[in-house]
Amino acid sequence: MREVKQMRLQISRAVLILSLLTVPLLGCSRSDSSVAPAVVPLAVSVQTDPAVPHAEQQTSFLVEVTERDKPVVQAEVSLYLEMREMDHGEHVIRLVETSPGQYRGAGTFPMSGTWVTHVRVKREQGTESVNGEVTVSD
Numbered sequence: 001m002r003e004v005k006q007m008r009l010q011i012s013r014a015v016l017i018l019s020l021l022t023v024p025l026l027g028c029s030r031s032d033s034s035v036a037p038a039v040v041p042l043a044v045s046v047q048t049d050p051a052v053p054h055a056e057q058q059t060s061f062l063v064e065v066t067e068r069d070k071p072v073v074q075a076e077v078s079l080y081l082e083m084r085e086m087d088h089g090e091h092v093i094r095l096v097e098t099s100p101g102q103y104r105g106a107g108t109f110p111m112s113g114t115w116v117t118h119v120r121v122k123r124e125q126g127t128e129s130v131n132g133e134v135t136v137s138d
């Protein structure tokens with residue numbers, strides 16, 4: 001049982017590492033070819049409800065993704081939560097687009113403290129990741 005969980009964790013890690021690698025690769029393709037579309041960093045904001053999440057209580061997430069001030073629609077958006085200085089594994093929150101460029105989901109932080117939020121935006125042209133931080137209270 002425990003081994004299965006560990007395995008899943010490693011897979012999600014691998015996915016994250018791959019997605020982190022995609023960003024510099026996209027950057028390279030831009031300079032190598034004039035045909036490739038220009039890569040503009042996505043603007044990603046993560047809002048939580050409550051604004052300061054409580055450990056072990058459900059938190060709602062609203063992730064807004066824009067590119068050149070326009071909503072990024074029909075992307076596959078996932079939120080990975082990882083505690084900054086402790087290994088709790090990675091909590092994946094699947095998000096659903098509820099209006100153009102707005103992606104919502106819910107999850108629970110197991111512990112108070114500083115958490116890193118990795119937002120992964122997967123589209124036809126590739127996957128981009130944006131990192132942020134959220135403070136979780138008791």
Ligand SMILES: [Cu+2]
Nearest residue numbers: 083086088111
């Ligand atoms: Cu912890």
